[in-house]
Amino acid sequence: MANSPAKDIPSLTQDQLDAMADLHKRYLEGRVGGSRASLKNTDLTGLVLCDKDMRQADFMNCAMASMNLSGTNFEQASLYACDLSFSDLRRTSFVRADLRGTKIENASLQNADFEKADLREGGIADENFFATTQAVNFSGADLSGAKLKGTLANKADFSDAIMVGTNISGADLSGAKLKGADLSNAHIEGTQFSGVDMGDAILTGVPLDDFRRYGLDISKTLTDENIGQSVADMDESLPKLIEKHLDWVSSGGKNGAQLDLTNIDMRPAKSLKQQKLTAIKAANAKFFSMNLYQIEMQSAMLNGADFRNCDLEESDLRGSSFKGCNFSHAKMKGVKANALLFGVAGGNKRFSPSNFEGAKFRYADLRGAHLKNAVFRDADLSGADLSCCDLREADFTGAQMDGANTEGAQMDGTIFDKDSGGSVFKLPED
DSSP states (O other): OOOOOOTTSOBOOHHHHHHHHHHHHHHHTTOTTOOOOEEESOBOTTOBOOSOBOTTOEEETOBOTTOBOTTOBOTTOBOTTOBOTTOBOTTOBOTTOBOTTOBOTTOBOTTOBOTTOBOSOEEEEOTTOOEEEEOOBOTTOBOTTOBOTTOBOTTOBOTTOBOTTOBOTTOBOTTOBOTTOBOTTOBOTTOBOTTOBOTTOBOTTSOTHHHHTTTOOOTTSBOTTTSOOBGGGSSSOHHHHHHHHHHHHHTTTSSSOOOBOTTOBOGGGOBOTTOBOTTOBOTTOBOTTOBOTTOBOTTOBOTTOBOTTOBOTTOBOTTOBOTTOBOTTOBOTTOBOOOEEEEOGGGOEEEEOOBOTTOBOTTOBOTTOBOTTOBOTTOBOTTOBOTTOBOTTOBOTTOBOTTOBOTTOBOTTOBOOTTSOSOOBOOOOO
């Protein structure tokens, strides 16, 4: 889903890049014949440069999207205004690196080290010598356990980034965007948050006073204070409540009791894998990061529930209402969310589509999902992977589709409109 580089910029082959890395290693070791790696405006898209020592190298304004750079040491290197989107940057070191103006959208950055890196605004002057500046973009990136201690990240965009356990202590995030970011258990001692946008961020396990001292609006964030009653504190145990619900469903409502998890924090349960929860009520429930693999939630009422980071692969969501739900970063490969047909009196049938009106699917993985007739009006599917989905007759009126991948999707009768916003991209070929 990364943007393609300009066609007129030079490119390197894998062999050429390997040779350059070898010469750079000789340079760092002070050996004869070595030379410092120095590239500018070069296309390296899709190449491999993992577990290399690239300290002090220069990659100014290079296209480096979809690369495997895992485990490489870029300490004190310059990646000024580079595009690292969708790259594998796990365990990569950017200590004291120059990353001003860099785009790192939707990259994998688990346990990467950005300590004292420069992530401020930056850019390259165009042909008319006017500087084109842009903030560093980490939108949708996975920064779990990464180190950003002491980093300069003024105005950087961390929207919807996964920052669980990330160390940002002492960092300057003034004016940064953390909207929708998951900062659960992050280390934030001494971090500067002046002017930060915190809307919809997850702030569980972090001291809220660090945000309040900057006068930030955290009313829309998810915190330990407002997450709701824990499922562990309900009058009866969850297994017992599920047993009663199954009895209620099988008896057509004559026995047992319908399961109502409205406003409940479900996280302590950790897993509802393969549970049969047809027709439950769970409006505004908090499921995020739970294992919901192959769960059955047909004909359920789940408006406003939080499914961020959940594993919902192969789940059955047919005919349910998910208005205003949040599925950002959820794993939803092979989900069944097409319409249900019900028999009613007189031999007629009632048609019940799955309703995701106003829901968020930012960076969600929906590959191969069954979404025929589903309602996505005014939903946000920015960066979502909808490849090979069945989208026939689905309604995307007013939906945001910026960066969504629909390669191979069935779209006969799919409804879009001119207000969808943004561009739909295809993943690069293997």
